[in-house]
Amino acid sequence: MNRIEEIVDQTQSSDWERLLKNRDEALVRKILSRPRKDARDLALLLSPAADNTLEEIARYAHRVTVKRFGRVMQLYAPLYISNFCVGGCPYCGFRSDRSAQRRRLTIEEVLQEGGLLTQSGMRHILLVSGEDPKGASVAFLAEAVTKLKQIAPSVSIEVPPLKEADYKTLATAGVDGVTLYQETYDPIRYAACHPSGPKSDYTYRLTALDRAGRAGIPKLTLGALWGLGPWRLEALRLGLHAMALERHYWRSHIALGMPRLKQVPNDFSIPYPMDDRSLVHVIAALRAFLPDAGLVLSTREPPALRDKLVPLGITQVSAGSKTEPGGYAAPGAATDQFEVSDHRTPAEVADRLQRLGYDPVWKDWEPTFGGMAP
Numbered sequence: 335m336n337r338i339e340e341i342v343d344q345t346q347s348s349d350w351e352r353l354l355k356n357r358d359e360a361l362v363r364k365i366l367s368r369p370r371k372d373a374r375d376l377a378l379l380l381s382p383a384a385d386n387t388l389e390e391i392a393r394y395a396h397r398v399t400v401k402r403f404g405r406v407m408q409l410y411a412p413l414y415i416s417n418f419c420v421g422g423c424p425y426c427g428f429r430s431d432r433s434a435q436r437r438r439l440t441i442e443e444v445l446q447e448g449g450l451l452t453q454s455g456m457r458h459i460l461l462v463s464g465e466d467p468k469g470a471s472v473a474f475l476a477e478a479v480t481k482l483k484q485i486a487p488s489v490s491i492e493v494p495p496l497k498e499a500d501y502k503t504l505a506t507a508g509v510d511g512v513t514l515y516q517e518t519y520d521p522i523r524y525a526a527c528h529p530s531g532p533k534s535d536y537t538y539r540l541t542a543l544d545r546a547g548r549a550g551i552p553k554l555t556l557g558a559l560w561g562l563g564p565w566r567l568e569a570l571r572l573g574l575h576a577m578a579l580e581r582h583y584w585r586s587h588i589a590l591g592m593p594r595l596k597q598v599p600n601d602f603s604i605p606y607p608m609d610d611r612s613l614v615h616v617i618a619a620l621r622a623f624l625p626d627a628g629l630v631l632s633t634r635e636p637p638a639l640r641d642k643l644v645p646l647g648i649t650q651v652s653a654g655s656k657t658e659p660g661g662y663a664a665p666g667a668a669t670d671q672f673e674v675s676d677h678r679t680p681a682e683v684a685d686r687l688q689r690l691g692y693d694p695v696w697k698d699w700e701p702t703f704g705g706m707a708p
């Protein structure tokens with residue numbers, strides 16, 4: 335059993351269950367006064383007692399973030415390269431059994447999309463693809479990244495898990511970051527939600543960021559898809575996974591994404607829908623536990639909520655996102671993965687961040703530094 339699987343296994347015990355059910359608010363307040371938090375503290379910060387002290391945790395999370403990151407907010411945009419997928423995840427609009435307008439971009443089309451993004455001010459691009467070995471091969475990704483880096487200083491990838499050698503190839507091509515969400519840390523639930531295709535291999539996905547870390551990828555972003563499992567336990571496992579990565583790959587910057595399932599295909603119902611308050615709770619608790627981690631918020635969330643979540647510890651937001659391949663040049667010509675809830679342009683998001691007292695940063699990454707971001 336590898337290190338991350340051990341974490342998942344250990345957190346199944348009744349000890350952890352008891353901590354996650356804690357009702358002692360005084361205990362939560364005591365944790366907030368400690369400079370460093372351990373794994374048990376995270377469980378208590380996620381417990382029902384913490385529901386009643388959420389405002390205090392939120393204030394603490396804000397203070398910790400400002401101390402560590404200042405008021406800088408990095409902006410990024412996804413660039414979908416393919417919506418072909420051999421996967422069958424029941425919650426996803428790209429799954430293979432759905433009729434959809436499918437599209438794979440050519441290198442020229444990727445560069446056209448990248449050019450439009452840089453014209454809008456974007457300097458951080460996240461290349462995204464489903465399980466499409468034909469349209470998003472390692473060779474294709476490497477070529478796309480090498481060429482995109484001529485116009486954008488930072489290019490990350492959110493693609494299916496790869497071998498360590500492939501991550502090394504992509505690091506050499508210029509990939510700055512790998513984003514990979516486990517979706518759910520519960521192996522049984524994972525199997526039910528990922529019944530077919532390469533994604534059905536729970537362990538291969540769980541260990542992917544280790545391979546990316548060993549390959550020297552500078553930024554590793556992990557996450558759970560909120561809604562697939564009970565959020566307190568999922569957040570505990572996510573936090574412990576992030577802590578393990580921080581310890582082992584200290585040269586890489588660790589960040590956590592906060593994707594929440596909202597719109598799903600009609601034949602799927604979200605098993606554990608997460609409300610706004612629970613999302614606030616998770617973000618504040620994870621920030622209190624991981625003061626050095628980046629926290630990423632996408633346009634899945636609507637503008638008013640995003641504006642409220644930012645001060646809790648968010649360090650990176652997407653803006654002006656399109657979730658279909660070719661969506662910047664020809665919106666609507668292919669099926670999107672999910673409906674974006676924040677339709678503001680990048681300039682409007684940047685303007686709002688400034689009004690909230692933040693400094694929107696289009697570029698905070700200089701490859702020649704070869705160091706940590708942000």
Ligand code: SF4
Pocket residue numbers: 419420421422423426427428429430463464465533
């Ligand atoms: S979640 Fe990913 S692997 Fe699953 S169907 Fe959607 S794009 Fe494919």
